[in-house]
């Protein structure tokens with residue numbers, strides 16, 4: 001139909017702009033025919049999630065908010081990790097939705113604060129008891145060179161190391177709360193930019209030369225490597241937890257606020273027409289967090305609701321293991 005053709009063209013362009021490679025129309029037609037409905041997520045498609053709990057980092061805004069809202073609409077108790085400022089301006093949600101706002105979770109300070117919280121057995125207790133799904137949405141892009149409170153490069157610390165540490169701190173709880181027919185799920189928001197990412201193991205934090213694009217794409221590449229390595233470890237131990245990475249496509253959110261002014265001016269009209277809305281962008285993360293057909297499925301990279309190949313490097317076991325080792329050392333975790 002005309003409507004479907006328009007959607008295919010639009011998402012085709014989105015893919016083109018996102019991946020910097022020619023449009024794969026046959027793949028698109030197949031994806032749209034098979035998974036088209038997921039892009040708009042009719043509520044009936046996904047199973048009810050009553051009694052389950054999701055922690056969504058960055059859940060106060062953009063795709064994080066849409067993910068949190070949709071998970072709550074399915075009956076999940078959603079714990080949002082976000083800033084105090086965001087909690088004050090949090091859009092209204094129906095009273096039946098179960099939300100807990102975990103205030104002042106600044107991931108640029110996360111490595112020390114989460115660590116301290118866990119050691120005191122305090123900050124995370126609400127989150128831990130019932131956790132079922134951990135959705136990593138929080139992120140920054142193209143910020144000027146800077147450091148987290150723990151002296152990590154901002155993209156690497158916030159987009160990657162914070163997720164790495166929080167997952168590891170919650171892992172025992174996730175293992176305990178998962179069942180073999182209802183696994184706990186870790187969903188990590190990566191990006192198509194990971195395809196152009198370079199991982200410099202000798203200099204993960206770009207100390208020898210900073211590029212905002214390089215730092216962002218590296219952090220997203222590191223997330224995919226982390227996702228797969230985590231899945232490998234979980235599968236080897238037979239634990240009822242799965243770990244998947246998600247690419248939302250190009251989405252019109254505040255993430256682009258750090259583009260230079262001319263690029264921002266050009267982006268505005270283009271984004272309105274060609275980018276996804278935050279709700280559309282969140283759809284694959286929601287699918288990965290809840291869909292019954294993905295029960296027990298882990299170690300995948302999802303785009304447009306279907307599994308696709310990630311960058312070649314992400315399948316290299318040695319690179320994954322080395323990154324995991326270095327990450328443990330950086331955040332002061334013992335490698336299990």
Ligand SMILES: NC(=O)c1ccc[n+]([C@@H]2O[C@H](COP(=O)([O-])OP(=O)(O)OC[C@H]3O[C@@H](n4cnc5c(N)ncnc54)[C@H](O)[C@@H]3O)[C@@H](O)[C@H]2O)c1
Pocket residue numbers: 057058059060061062063064082083086105106107108109136137138139140141158189190191192247248249250251252253254255256278
């Ligand atoms: N927008 C896109 O086109 C696009 C494409 C691919 C991947 N992504 C990824 O999607 C995720 C969500 O981004 P978005 O597009 O919704 O952008 P957004 O700017 O609307 O949302 C980012 C979220 O991260 C949170 N955040 C930022 N700094 C933080 C900090 N220091 N501590 C804790 N939380 C912090 C914000 O509060 C916000 O909730 C990011 O990881 C981003 O890299 C976005």
